[in-house]
Amino acid sequence: MSREDRQIYDRRGHRQQERVSSWKRDGGGDGGDHRRQGSRRRPSSKRSWERSNRHYDSYDHANTSNGINGWSAKRRRQSPDQQQRDYHQQREPAWGDYPSARRDRTRSRSRDRYPSREQQQHQHKRQRDSRRARNGSGSSGGSSSRGGGGGSGGGRRGQGNGGGGGGGGGDDEGHYEGQSGSVLGDGYEVQEDVGTGTFGRVVACWDRRGRRTVAVKVVRRVKRYHESALIEADILRDVNRAGGAGAALCVRLLDQFDARGHCCLVFERMGPSLYDVLKRNDYRGFPLRYVRDFARQLLEAVAFLHSMGLVHTDLKPENVLLCDLELEPERGRYKDDQDALMLPVSTRIKVIDFGGATYVDDHKSATVNTRQYRAPEVILGVGWCRPSDLWSCGCIVAELYQGELLFATHDNMEHLALMERCVGPFPRHMVRASPVGAKYFDSRGVSRWRRACPEDSRAHIRRMPTIEELVAQDEPSGLGGLLEGILELDPDKRLRASDALRHRFFAAPPPAQQQQQQQPAHRK
Structure with a gap:
């Protein structure tokens, strides 16, 4: 039988050559005319796959990160068994922890917004100065430094008392680890831990000056979280300054200071979410x-x-x-x-x-x-x-x-x-x-x-x-x-x-x- 080539198209429409004679030479055929026999045989050995040089693209799955173009070149160099293993390794793990219709609420909520949120924090950092200029004196009027926080300069944010009072331990991964009875800033005595999140900790404190219980958000000593806290403080001052019934439906910022390198935001004590x-x-x-x-x-x-x-x-x-x-x-x-x-x-x-x-x-x-x-x-x-x-x-x-x-x-x-x-x-x-x-x-x-x-x-x-x-x-x-x-x-x-x-x-x-x-x- 003379050599016979036929044209085929892969999924992307690229024209490829598939040589029928190579199938028979490499053991894929029995010497007969496959078209007359109605056979739809495919290359069955690694050698024939390399000769046929066909493109097999991965499925355009929503979670596929490499994409089609990255797979086609790789698959031309692999055996059928290896291609099949790689295909399933590419597809399946993304669904390994697929949530059921009634989602397991013991898992943490999705955090896939935070990489983009970090970018947003850097973008807001550039815009924070313009907002301060637009608001006149900016955040200094809304932030009580409480006398400089134990010897700090009279700047925009009091620096706290440095050591944070007694009972504080070493900080792990940027988290504040002060214990009950320790003092934050200028007179915020830690009473109990309210909650811990990616951003840091929230602790209930007794305000010795105001004679009231407050919630202090102690932000992790990480640059991006520190910048986010400054943005939050600026925006909350704008909101609180606006006043009215709408402002009463937003949490009120009472104070802001630094303690041991942690940005601390003081809020009114609230109930559960x-x-x-x-x-x-x-x-x-x-x-x-x-x-x-x-x-x-x-x-x-x-x-x-x-x-x-x-x-x-x-x-x-x-x-x-x-x-x-x-x-x-x-x-x-x-x-x-x-x-x-x-x-x-x-x-x-x-x-x-x-x-x-x-x-x-x-x-x-x-x-x-x-x-x-x-x-x-x-x-x-x-x-x-x-x-x-x-x-x-x-x-x-x-x-x-x-x-x-x-x-x-x-x-x-x-x-x-x-x-x-x-x-x-x-x-x-x-x-x-x-x-x-x-x-x-x-x-x-x-x-x-x-x-x-x-x-x-x-x-x-x-x-x-x-x-x-x-x-x-x-x-x-x-x-x-x-x-x-x-x-x-x-x-x-x-x-x-x-x-x-x-x-x-x-x-x-x-x-x-x-x-x-x-x-x-x-x-x-």
Whole structure:
């Protein structure tokens, strides 16, 4: 049989030569005409694979970091067995810790916003001086140095007392390790540890001068966290200086100083976060009247920040604190008090954590928000502004109502697919404008998740409820309509905070009817 070449195309459309005669010479054929026999044999040995020089690209998976071009050159030099092993090693580990539909809340929240947040901190550092000039004397008027903090100069920030009083140990990885009874700054006696995070520690302190209990955020002795704390202090002074009802819904900065190289921010003492209460109640949602009060205050705070030209960028239940420390069991619904929801005595809340906040006229980083509260325009890279905060508010309100994360995911492809299942298809103009649109959608604007995601992810996406399914139909409260308005995929059509506050959901029913409102049937 004479040599016969046939033309084939790989997945990218590159024309390749495949020599049928080489198959037979290398043991891949039996001397017959494969086309007449209808055979679809492929090269079966390492030698024949090297001769055929075919391109086999990895699947364009959402989590693939090397990309198609990096794989094609590598695969030409490998045997079939090695290619198959590398293909699975490339694909599978990204889904090794895939969260189930009911996410394990003992895990820490997604931290994939912080690399970009670090970039944002450096960008804000350049802009901090211009904000000080715009505000006149800047931060000096709002920062009490408390007499220089034990001998420090009378600059913008008191330097504390150097040693931090007694009881302090060595700092591990930049964390402050002062013990109970030690003194921070000029008269803040440490009482107890409130919590520890990536940024540092929060400790409850007794203010000897003010005769009150305060919360001191002791930032890690790491440059990027120190810079973020300075940004947060500057923004909080702007917010507190503005005054009014909106400022009262944001945490109040009382003082700022340095202690042993740690930037310390002093705040009023607050209660637990809304996430802490959800966790205490085994992730059972709040009664509707509580959801209404929390949502109203949250939107009022956001409307106030937006009127100042500020975007918070990190709204989530962890960053919404109750003003009251006390919780009490819900009465009248459970025979056993152990099953009763623990509810706050007061529904007053305040928004915290302004370290990632940015002014609308400042340079914006590409990625903001914690993953589960991230707006679609941020994922698609089409630009974000105030509406991204409203999307986060919608995710928070839905979580307060049902008790669980609305979008339980750690992957962009899956996240976008969950959004589509919940609120509808993406606008074509957003997909076309996105620099990564072709990665997640085909030419018709249809999401690629059915082929790109593994089976457990596809099952998770199919279980995603729509807003109509999420909100109990026997509760004509208007909550579903509010969520549809603030979870609009197109940021240009999304409700503004001031418009959302006029929604009928906030027209509270009579008190007698409030007491009769029940939680959705799908809760535990």
